[in-house]
Amino acid sequence: MILQHIFLQILLQTPIPHDIPLPLPLPHSVLVIALIFSFLLHIIFINLMLGGSILTLWSEIKGLKNPEYDKLAYELAQTITVNKSMAVVLGVAPLLTINTLYTLYFYSANALTGLFWIAIIPLTTLAFLLTYAHKYSWNVLKDNKALHISMIAASVVIFLFIPFIFLTNINLMLFPEKWNTISGFFEALALPNVFPRYLHFIFASLGVTGLFIFWYFGRTSFAFEEKFQSLSLYEIRKKAYSLTFSASVAQFLIGPIVLLTLPTKGISWQLILTISTGAAFAIPALFWIWKAITGQPEKIAKDFWKVTLLLTTTVVFMGSGRHLYRATALEPHQKLVAKETAKYQKEVQQAIKDANDPSKKPVVADAGEAIFTAKCSACHALDTKIVGPPVKEMVTIYEKDEKGLHDWIRKPGKKRPDYPQMPALGLSEQEIKDVATYILKQK
Incomplete structure (x- = not known):
């Protein structure tokens, strides 16, 4: 014993x-x-x-x-x-x-x-x-x-x-x-x-x-x-x-x-x-x-x-x-x-329960931020290259051209040889407008 x-x-x-x-x-x-x-x-x-x-x-x-x-x-x-x-x-x-x-x-x-x-x-x-x-x-x-x-x-x-x-x-x-x-x-x-x-x-x-x-x-x-x-x-x-x-x-x-x-x-x-x-x-x-x-x-x-x-x-x-x-x-x-x-x-079951509880869902003040987190954050970070360019680099390019950023998100392609082609995100016009506005705020 x-x-x-x-x-x-x-x-x-x-x-x-x-x-x-x-x-x-x-x-x-x-x-x-x-x-x-x-x-x-x-x-x-x-x-x-x-x-x-x-x-x-x-x-x-x-x-x-x-x-x-x-x-x-x-x-x-x-x-x-x-x-x-x-x-x-x-x-x-x-x-x-x-x-x-x-x-x-x-x-x-x-x-x-x-x-x-x-x-x-x-x-x-x-x-x-x-x-x-x-x-x-x-x-x-x-x-x-x-x-x-x-x-x-x-x-x-x-x-x-x-x-x-x-x-x-x-x-x-x-x-x-x-x-x-x-x-x-x-x-x-x-x-x-x-x-x-x-x-x-x-x-x-x-x-x-x-x-x-x-x-x-x-x-x-x-x-x-x-x-x-x-x-x-x-x-x-x-x-x-x-x-x-x-x-x-x-x-x-x-x-x-x-x-x-x-x-x-x-x-x-x-x-x-x-x-x-x-x-x-x-x-x-x-x-x-x-x-x-x-x-x-x-x-x-x-x-x-x-x-x-x-x-x-x-x-x-x-x-x-x-x-x-x-x-x-x-x-x-x-x-x-x-x-x-x-x-x-038990922790998994609690996490699932919390995720489906409306009272515990995080409140997102900015609709553009929510879209960016869900659709864009896997490839883009604020000031670090992940797959695509950092957000701050996007701001320097489109700071005075919100329509250009809007058009790019709607119909993306491939600009630079050292970056892969960006896939289409399937966003609505309002979602594109919200996420573009959010990106350009990140100066």
Whole structure:
């Protein structure tokens, strides 16, 4: 309670904007469910894209000495671009949903991370092009492995950097009290939790890819024996399972660090219960993986689908926990924003009411002044050039020629090359006379 009170005091010292007073297109709960599940689908294919790229690079380097691993790298490279395309398509829904639910927070973080957030587009495009070039130049560059490997190496470096930008931006959403102190990407990167979450993400990518490889090379439609001579399917599957096991254990070790580096403002018993439940589902899955790795080769695939189901359940709980933390952490700020928004809407309604109240309308003594304010002041000021010449300059030209000013207002044109043509104002003769008289009074 003391920490929450301190946090609330910090928020009260922070400038609180009002939100866009528009209703959500769907019920809040529906949007939350859509965000959690669409993001999980998206991130799984991101995991496969990144993990597949890393393992392709590792296999092709290892293939310099063992051609069997070069074949393995080739097969893995065929999956990267497919998983990339799935990640892009499935990324639209969570992006739109988070924009809808957290408009103020998402766009504020975007603005504060600036060019780095925008750089995701060209960096991603470059990485995608490199993976395509690497995939389709396999035979063309078979005698120039250094160049070929450099393509996938460059794409891996880019794929490893982009999550830093994304995690920094998403993390910054949770710190509205820091927005007036953050200046640029690197200051946002230094906020707590970015690096632990990054490492957790990398190991998640490797773990998911391990399961994918176990399934992909074990399909009945995949002619493994025709493609590989010295590498056995059991060996590939054992390595894939070992990767998933090691990466999952690493996640278990990093998980508490991720939790401890999160500001306490978003920690709740509901969050801890959700994360603990997700971790509990992973424990028997890891037991079955270990049993498969150390057991008889012919039984290595016995519990694969049970393992996949349990780890998928873990991912769902972890994704739900991520949203729970975000919702809890932002709730105090959202309440203040809602209060500010209600105040703003009340002021707008009062302003509309006052504008339509005849008793509160300002009395204009000079009809010409009223016409000038309504029709002319956007382009003309007393002694400053805005769009057209200043009023005092008009006076010097038409001081002794009121009829000339009258005729010009009625039918304006273009006199000087450094000024745009004046548009017709559609005034009546009496209005033209009133505004011309007013202008010539401004000596």
